[in-house]
Amino acid sequence: MSDALLKIKGMSHYFGGLKAVSNFDFEVPEGVIYGLIGPNGSGKTTTFNLITGIYTPTEGSITFDGSEIKGMKPYKIVHRGIARTFQNLRIFSNLSVIDNIRVARHFTVRSSLASSLLRLPGFKAEEKAIRQEAMHLLEIMHLEDRSEEKAKNLPYGELRRLEIARALATRPKLVLLDEPAAGMNPKEVADLMELIVRVRNEFKVTVFLIEHHMKVVMGICERIKVIDFGETIAEGLPEAVGKDPKVLEAYLGKRGA
């Protein structure tokens, strides 16, 4: 499995004396939809924060696309090809919907500051290209009619899609989705599942998601890892994991308890 896109070895992280993540090993193969599940407080979001560089792991290594990314600044990790969404939305509320996307295209901009201030032809061509690409993403997310609207005026479900679009705008190889179905109604969840599969196929990305919603995880994830209290308790294909007694115990409690 040396061709895994994301490889984590022996990763641990402590908050003071609290062990948030303990000795994690991960291999996310390229092109799959990988699910990380576990009860509240089990270290899922911490894992995402460690991968994206918000925290630096106390121990262990994180290899992405063949190179070590542990200790890199978050924005540099984004440049390498990892994008994410947040459990609690982090939208640029006072910017327009299209500007939310365009921010994520910013780091590839070649136009110098001077060229931008003088609005030289090269700058204009680049801005136009960014705009077209952003509109294309909005069309895929069915948000094209909202492009000029302030993001804060969008309903919750659309904001979730906007955040996924913003993540995709960084042209990632790996997309981390932190509870994408949180707060959605069943119809929205069904649409989301379809969307995630479509995104994976169309953008040729690897998807790594955290989810509570068992239907989502069992429905679309091709590989699953279950953690509890910072430790791995099960890993493998959805069918096998779904029947694992340790998983059932972590999620549903002991039989008869």
Next chain:
Amino acid sequence: MGNLKLPRMLIATAAFWAVVSILNATGILNGYFMIIINRSLIFVILAVSLNLINGITGQFSLGHMGFAAVGAYVSGSITTLIFKLSPDTLAGNGIFVVAIVIGGLAAGFVGFLIGFPSLRLKGDYLAIMTLGFGEIIRTILNNIDAVGGPRGLLGIPKFSNFTVIVAFAFLTIAILRNLVQSSHGRAMLSIRENELAAELAGVDTTRYKVLGFIIGAFFAGVAGGLLAHLLQIAHPTQYGFYASALVLIMVYAGGMGSLTGSVIAAFTLTFLTEGLRVGIDWLKDTVGLPVGTEWTMVIYAILLILIMLFRTEGLMGMREAKILIIAEETK
């Protein structure tokens, strides 16, 4: 067709210039009013540049006049101490413009120095640090004899006139408008909106926060240079906390993030300051009340409280006048 938008702003500025010049030539606007208008325009530059730091990049600077002081003293030293220029010569005017830009660059460099440590600070802490910075600059200037110490830098030639100031104000607004409505500007806005999300959308937040400070400080330095060459003096007391707070109130009153709002507020509050000065003098001399000009600050404090209570987003909120919005080619 986007090319037509810049001239539209140019036309509006030229029209403003022409009307004021004609009114001045015909004697309807006397020298006294021209001074207030010139001051207003300089405060326009100060307010829009502070808005870049506070309103657009979402940082907080309470020491904006410190940058202006750097520009004033550097450009004033060049024109007065080094070259002893006269406004009568063409070459003198050329060097004056260069001196203003050098003053701006010096202020920008100080902005860079201030920007770096400030990155680790947020909110109140950043405010206190920039407040301290402004006072440090003022104290240093108070103690350098070469630039006059507490007497101030005297005998600066009067290079700043209405035309020059309008031109600089126009360029400042145009450049900041172009910045905000570019990819670089959007990176700055995203920091204001949500710093973590900006970082994870690939924005080098450190770089853009420092860049905001540098550009904002540059234009503050330009404004300081213009002010020194208008009043023919650069004095440490002109650049203290009082003046920085006035610029800050302009930014809040106009609307954080709205260049239009800053322009309107700079004009309104500069005229209001002068009106209050006249009014307070009248109260003191004619009515005999024991009040002084420092009471203007009391009124501004009340004004700021009222804005915070009843119109938190300021006059314009984050909106811009049509003239400042660049139409995009959507197809």
